Each structure stands twice: as structure tokens, then as C-alpha cells.
Amino acid sequence: MYKFLKLFLFSIFFLNVVNLKADTIKVGVLHSLSGTMAISETTLKDTVLMLIEKQNKAGGLLGKKLEAVVVDPASDWPLFAEKAKELLTVQKVDVVFGCWTSVSRKSVLPVFEELNGLLFYPVQYEGEESSKNVFYTGAAPNQQAIPAVDYLADQGVKKWVLAGTDYVYPRTTNKILESYLKEVLGVSSDDIMINYTPFGHSDWQTIVSDIKKFGMAGKKTAVVSTINGDANVPFYKELGNQGIKAEDIPVVAFSVGEEELSGFDTSPLVGHLAAWNYFMSAESEINDTFIEDWLKFIKDDKRVTNDPMEAHVIGFEMWVKAVEKAGTTDVDAVRESMYGISVPNLTGGTAVMNTNHHLTKPVLIGEIQADGQFDIVWSTSGGVIGDAWTDFLPDSARIVADWTSPIKCGNYNIDTGKCSGQNYE
Amino acid sequence: MYIILVFTNLNYLLADNNNLRNHILELDTKDFNKKIVSIEKISEIKTDLSLLTLKSILNGKLFIRKSDKKILLVEVIDRKYNAYDFFDKKELGIEKKRKLKKIKINNKIRNILNNKIAILQLSSGTTRQKTEAIFDIIKEGNQKTLIIINELLLKEKDKELLLNLNLAKNSIIARYGNEIEKIEAVKSLSGSTNNDIVNILKSIVNNKIISENIKLEATKSLEASLGNIKFNNILKTTFFGLSLGSVLLLAAIGLAITFGVVGVINMAHGELIMIGAYSAYVVQQIIPNNISASIIISIPVAFVFTGFVGVLIERLIVKNLYGRPLETLLATFGLSLILQQTVRSIFSPLNKTVYSPEWMSGITRIGGLELTNNRIVIIIFTLIVFLTVVYILKKTLFGLQMRAVTQNRKMASAMGINTKKIDMFTFAFGAGVAGVAGVALSQITNVGPNLGQNYIIDSFMVVVFGGVGNLFGTFIGAFGLGLGNKLLEPYVGAIVSKIFILLFIIIFIQFRPKGLFSLKGRMVDE
Numbered sequence: 001m002y003k004f005l006k007l008f009l010f011s012i013f014f015l016n017v018v019n020l021k022a023d024t025i026k027v028g029v030l031h032s033l034s035g036t037m038a039i040s041e042t043t044l045k046d047t048v049l050m051l052i053e054k055q056n057k058a059g060g061l062l063g064k065k066l067e068a069v070v071v072d073p074a075s076d077w078p079l080f081a082e083k084a085k086e087l088l089t090v091q092k093v094d095v096v097f098g099c100w101t102s103v104s105r106k107s108v109l110p111v112f113e114e115l116n117g118l119l120f121y122p123v124q125y126e127g128e129e130s131s132k133n134v135f136y137t138g139a140a141p142n143q144q145a146i147p148a149v150d151y152l153a154d155q156g157v158k159k160w161v162l163a164g165t166d167y168v169y170p171r172t173t174n175k176i177l178e179s180y181l182k183e184v185l186g187v188s189s190d191d192i193m194i195n196y197t198p199f200g201h202s203d204w205q206t207i208v209s210d211i212k213k214f215g216m217a218g219k220k221t222a223v224v225s226t227i228n229g230d231a232n233v234p235f236y237k238e239l240g241n242q243g244i245k246a247e248d249i250p251v252v253a254f255s256v257g258e259e260e261l262s263g264f265d266t267s268p269l270v271g272h273l274a275a276w277n278y279f280m281s282a283e284s285e286i287n288d289t290f291i292e293d294w295l296k297f298i299k300d301d302k303r304v305t306n307d308p309m310e311a312h313v314i315g316f317e318m319w320v321k322a323v324e325k326a327g328t329t330d331v332d333a334v335r336e337s338m339y340g341i342s343v344p345n346l347t348g349g350t351a352v353m354n355t356n357h358h359l360t361k362p363v364l365i366g367e368i369q370a371d372g373q374f375d376i377v378w379s380t381s382g383g384v385i386g387d388a389w390t391d392f393l394p395d396s397a398r399i400v401a402d403w404t405s406p407i408k409c410g411n412y413n414i415d416t417g418k419c420s421g422q423n424y425e
Numbered sequence: 426m427y428i429i430l431v432f433t434n435l436n437y438l439l440a441d442n443n444n445l446r447n448h449i450l451e452l453d454t455k456d457f458n459k460k461i462v463s464i465e466k467i468s469e470i471k472t473d474l475s476l477l478t479l480k481s482i483l484n485g486k487l488f489i490r491k492s493d494k495k496i497l498l499v500e501v502i503d504r505k506y507n508a509y510d511f512f513d514k515k516e517l518g519i520e521k522k523r524k525l526k527k528i529k530i531n532n533k534i535r536n537i538l539n540n541k542i543a544i545l546q547l548s549s550g551t552t553r554q555k556t557e558a559i560f561d562i563i564k565e566g567n568q569k570t571l572i573i574i575n576e577l578l579l580k581e582k583d584k585e586l587l588l589n590l591n592l593a594k595n596s597i598i599a600r601y602g603n604e605i606e607k608i609e610a611v612k613s614l615s616g617s618t619n620n621d622i623v624n625i626l627k628s629i630v631n632n633k634i635i636s637e638n639i640k641l642e643a644t645k646s647l648e649a650s651l652g653n654i655k656f657n658n659i660l661k662t663t664f665f666g667l668s669l670g671s672v673l674l675l676a677a678i679g680l681a682i683t684f685g686v687v688g689v690i691n692m693a694h695g696e697l698i699m700i701g702a703y704s705a706y707v708v709q710q711i712i713p714n715n716i717s718a719s720i721i722i723s724i725p726v727a728f729v730f731t732g733f734v735g736v737l738i739e740r741l742i743v744k745n746l747y748g749r750p751l752e753t754l755l756a757t758f759g760l761s762l763i764l765q766q767t768v769r770s771i772f773s774p775l776n777k778t779v780y781s782p783e784w785m786s787g788i789t790r791i792g793g794l795e796l797t798n799n800r801i802v803i804i805i806f807t808l809i810v811f812l813t814v815v816y817i818l819k820k821t822l823f824g825l826q827m828r829a830v831t832q833n834r835k836m837a838s839a840m841g842i843n844t845k846k847i848d849m850f851t852f853a854f855g856a857g858v859a860g861v862a863g864v865a866l867s868q869i870t871n872v873g874p875n876l877g878q879n880y881i882i883d884s885f886m887v888v889v890f891g892g893v894g895n896l897f898g899t900f901i902g903a904f905g906l907g908l909g910n911k912l913l914e915p916y917v918g919a920i921v922s923k924i925f926i927l928l929f930i931i932i933f934i935q936f937r938p939k940g941l942f943s944l945k946g947r948m949v950d951e
Contacts, residue, residue, distance in 0.1 A: 034766055036875050038774035155533065166920055197919045200879045202870045203672070205665040205800070206914045216620040218627065230879075233776060233871045241797040243788050247536040264778045264871075268786070270485075271532045288523060301504070367531060369485055371501055377457070377531040 030098025035075025122311035130401030130410030170226035246271025358386025615646035618793030670907025679859030685894035695877025701863020735856025892940030
């Protein structure tokens, strides 16, 4: 009798496991819902949930329903790695959408590589990386920073202020930009001012007054800002208060989008710029539908859409297509079928996934308007191929990433023919 | 005869409007250089509508309806597009966004528009608009604007405007006049700290083909200007230091009361500031139409509400932990996280906008010195708060009892003071002051769940440096650190100057563990 019961229980347990596996495809969502980064990442969690709901309404994937597994890494970098491990080993998700800051990505990278998971990373970043297990759907520096500088140079800017928060993304981006300004645009070092500030810096009086002094000396000056998150509001407020208008010294930012602007009154900032691959104001049918869907899903018609959201939309649709093409959610098979897949992006063109795990997408420059939106004033004529390793740093210029044969490497030196660094085979 | 006149007049008007309409339609292009040409043409049409056209383009209110190319003025309220006919101002109701096309501009065009509007506004416009217009003209004036300025000089009565108009006039003559005129003009520009004028002087000094006489005068004038600017910069740095000091003081006063008087290490102090800032936000949501009133009303509201939160914290947590600093520290730290997450759940993790009243924006010019109004207001506000707190402590019964408890708890108790009650009120009072600080901070930084975290370290630094339990020490400490930070910043940068300040305090504490001004009292000896 006892033996029978044990067998019975075991079979139920076994059936359950099989059932679970058969019924749903699990999608992990690894975004901070508490702590400092919650401000940006909560929206991305909601975006993925919306995409999953939509996909399920349309009949799911491979005949199964998608199931979201949401975890909260609480803006804590080591916790990101733990939660990633939990998603991959305990929850056994088939794909993960997540991370915002570069440190959080770097912290989960070893986990994804060791357990052969699949991560879609939706935020613009400093480049210099290509992992076999990560698809980068945000912009690489050549899809955001370099075109923005080109645009400003075209507008007659001769002097440059590179202002950033003191951490890896601004440091690397500014290193690339400094070398680009000097080597390609021929700007002398006297005409470049570089400035770093701590996280959450709130007293900008001295720096803004320095920028004013630097910029009012006759030559047209622009500020290239990699100032992160919370420090932006007091920075822009101080600009407005000290009477620096965009016509005098324009500020182009890489971390300021519609969502960051929804935190304050933008009327003194009209004309300052941002470079992204997507703006909410983009005029296309598909964007209008997306915005409508989003407002309906989030039940608040004051909310906005932004660039990392589009990156998730593109990443998600690509993953769905790749799974359908591969006929399975197996990570290796899906990865192989990701290459060359194209989906429409929200601004009207198409985005293509390249073999270096970065996207081809258009670059747009927008000017801030009084209502917190951007007017697009310039865009590349076609898509720009994301470059994992920048051409403007001597060490990186010789390195390419290509995950198809014969190279099969994210860190391949074309001079020595060696694959080195993270995750080589 | 009369009818014919009216008729031809009307005809002209119609022709002008037609012309205007055509040029506006030309603006519907992606080529910004073509737009510039059309804007030049619009500004040359002499009708009342051309100023309105330029202004509407600048403010992003001019739209073209895609279907019939009708030109519309659009007011966007809550993402709804209320359209009016541009020419007869007839209300056309709400239009769908995708049926309209906005006339987009970039910074270059914005600059041109500002200049055109400035010239048109020099003769109309308010005093403030006129002043702005004059400064715009100094940047890019030419002979054409000189004629307008000369006309205005005859008409204008306001002394300051006259002064600025003369400055603008001379700045133009210095570039376009004949030799004798130029020398006079350059002389009169001497000592001016206006940026554009300094640039004009510099360009004259560096110009190779200009005569030596003018150059000599220009060099003299430039030296005087640069001297004045240097002097102004010292004043400016001092002002920056005072304003940073006042922010530090504001953040620290509340803590000086709770930490200094009750002896509680309250790690949730920053969150009390945050609650004050959110009170300002909520009050502004309730009265959205009067920003000035909402900010002033939110000061007592924040004081009372945050004070009430303070009572709750004291009754529920701190009361049971008096005399156990480590446990208090941990408990209040946990509380700070709870408060942050509560705010995140109620208000969303996104930052909230607290609008600034008109009188807190812009610049006050004192001589050549430009001071930002919001900082001036905050310095004054801080002083008022500080003096009020000092008054309450020194001149009221509550303050007397509070000081008695601080200096000798047992004796105070023996004299019939309910020390438990005083503890509670003191904590609530400190919390309330923190809330008031939050209202002020809502004007210069983000109103978000993380607001408090940015100020907690600074507040402790000020209180420890100034001497625990001594308000005067807090005052000196805050302004000392603020000034020190700002004096160092131009030389070593924001990050290193902060490190220097921290290093200084670490060393300072070694020699004077009780801070600048230590409290004399029996409790201190215990």
C-alpha cells in the first residue's frame, strides 16, 4: 500500500513537471522594481509584460502560452547575478529580458555564459563587448554618440564640453568621443573640456558657470552630456536658471529621454538635444498603434514611451521570429536563427540583427519641446550597423565580433588572428 | 472714394495674407536652410500677423492640416490638440495629432526667430522683454538695428533701458562706425562684463587690419572688463558657496535638533525631507492654477504632516530604543528603506514635477554680477527658518524645557518637566523642520524616492562638524563646508573637492571629536 502511494505521488509529481514544461514558455524579466534604478527599469518590465500579453492573445508561440517570470534585483549589482542564476536554474526560463546599467550587465554576464542562457539587453551602452549569450538591442556608441557629434559639428560647433557622471559608460564614451574629436574632426585639446561628477550630483552652480565661461568665448560651443539619471534634473534646472539657452550652448544628452523629462518642467530647455534610435514623436502608423496599446495597457494616458522600450519591442519580436524559425526555444538553435532576422522598428524602417549581436537601426536627433517631447530635427538616411568594438580607440580598432563561422568570437583580433578575452571557444 | 480706399486697403491686406500663407506653406519642408529663407520673407511682410507668425513658430504652435493645407494655431493641453484658424481665429475644435503637421524648427532657426522678434519687440513689449531684446541685439546687431536703436533712444524714458540701449548702440558702432566713432565707442564699452561685448573687444584687439589707435583703446577697455569679470567671479564663487551652505544648513537643521537634542541617530532623516518635498507636490496637485500660493501653502502643510510622521516614528520605534544608539541606527535605516518603497508604491518610482513660481526663475543682475533668483530665495528662506528655530529654542517655554532636558535630563525631570513628552515633541519638531527643507529642495532637485539619500550624509557631516547639539555650530559648519567646497571646486573638480572636504572632516574630528562648538552640560559628561 505504502509503495503504491509513493508511486502515485511520484507519478503526479512527474506529470506536473512535464505538464509545466509542455504548457508554457517561460520568459524571464530581470529589471529592478525597487531601489535607485526602479525609476527607469519598472517601465521596461511593464513593456515586456505587455508584449507577452499581446503575443498570448495572438495565439502564443509554438502552440504554447508565454509565461512571464518577474524577479526584482533591487538595483543591487550582486543581486542581479543571483537573480539571473535563479531565473536560469530554478525557474528554467527560455529567455531573459533585462538589465539597465552596465555594471548590472557585467555582473550577470558570467552567469549567462556559464549556464548558456539568453539575455536581451535594451539600453544604449559604451560598447567594447560582445557576448555569445547576449543580444544588445540598445545603441552602441557609433549609433548614438558619434552621429550626435557629427550633427553638432555640421551645425558649426567648434568647442566641446564632455560632461558625465563618474562611472564606466561616460568614461568609455568620452574616451571614444575625445579621440574622435581630435583625430577625425581635428579639434585641438584647448577646445575640449572634460568634466566628471559623482552620482546624484545636485549642486551644479560652479560647473554650469564654468561651461558658460568656456562657451561664451566666441566659438560656438556644445555640451555632450553622459550625465546619468537623477543628476540631470538639477543640471538642466541650473542651465535654465543661469540663462543658458539652447541657441547659445546646446546640450546633447545620451541618457535623457521622454521618461526622464516627464519629471520636470521642460519649457526652459526647449532646443536642447538628445540622440536616440527612437522618439515617441516619430511619425509612423506602427508607432501610433504602439503608443495606443501602451497607454491602454498601463491605464494612464499621461505616460510616455522611450528608446529602451522600443529596443525591447524589437528584441522581443526578433526572439519570437527566431523561435518560430528554429521551431524550438533551445538557446543555441535560437541564437543561430537570430542572425539576419529583421523586424519593423517603430520609427518606420526595419531593424536587422547582425552577427556581432548588435542591431542595425537608424539614428535620430531630437530637440526638446515645452511639452516634454522631442521634435526630430535630423536622422540618418538609413540604418547604422552597431559596432561592438569602436574604430576610434587604437586597441579596439583591430578587434571584431562575429559569432558565425569561421570567426565565432566576440573579441577577435584581426592582426594576430587570435580570439581573446571573455568567452572564447 | 472712401469705399475705394477701404477696398484697396483690404486688397493689400488680402494680398499680404496670401503672401504670408504661401510662405508658411513653404515651411513644410525637411530642409532647414529653405525654412530660413521663408522666415526671412515672413519677417519682411508688414502686417500685424507676421509677429504672431514668428512667435507661434517659435513656440511650436503653428500647424498645417494635412488634408486641405489649412494653417492652424494649436494649443496642446493634456495631449489634446485644440485648433484655431490662424487667420480668422475661429475655433475648429480638437484635431487628431496625425492629421496635423507641425512646423518644426531647430536651434539655428530659433536663434533667427529670437532676433527677428527682438527687433519687432523693441518698440512694443514689456520692460523685461525689451531688456532681453537689447541683449539679443548686442549679440548680432548691425547698421539696420542701429537705426531702430537711435529712434528708441529718443523715445525711451526708463533709465536702465536707456543705459542698455546705449551699450547696444556703442557695441554696434564699435564694429561698424568710422575711426573716430569707433574709438569713442570702444572707450565707452570699458569695464563692461557683458559676454558679447567682451567678445567684440577681443575681436577688435585680435584684428590685424584695424588701426593701432582703436586697438590701444580696445586693449585698455578689455583689461578693465577682464578685471571686473575676475572680481565678479570671486563674488560669484562666494555666492555659490553661500547657496550650497544654505542648502546644507536647511537639510541639517532638523537633524541638529533630533540628533543634537534628543540624541537619536535618525537615518530616516533624509526620508523626512523627501516627505516634505512630496507634500509640496501634493499641494500643487490640489491647487494647480496658482503655483506661488501652492508653494507657500505647502510650507506649513509639510511642517505639520512631516511632524506628524515624526511623532509616529518616535512613538512606535525610537521611544523604545533611547540610549541604544546602534539599534536606533539600524531601526531607522530600515525605516528609511520602508519609507522609500512606500513612496515608490504610492507615487510611482518616477520623479515628480514641482513647478517653480515665476519669482524663483531667472536672473537678478547686480552690476555685472548675475545671480540666479532661486538660489537667492533659498538663501533667504534658510535664514528665516534658522532664525525661527533659534527663536523657538531660546525664547519659548517649549524651547526652554527642551534645553533643560538636553542639559540635564534628571534635573529637568525633577523640576516637573515631562521629559518623555518633550522628547516626542522635539523629535516631531525636528522632523517638521526637515519637511520644510524638503519643500525648498523640491525647487532645486528631483522630487523622487531617492531624494533623501542624497542629503543624509551631508546632513550628518554638517552636524558632526559643527558640534552636536549646537545650532550655531551647525550654522557655521554648513556655511563653512559650503564655501570650502565651492572654493575648491574650480581648481580640483566636483569629485575631488568632495573628497577633500570629507578628508578634512576626518582629520578635524581627530583633534576636536566634539566638533567646532561642543555643548556644555552635564549630559555631555555622562
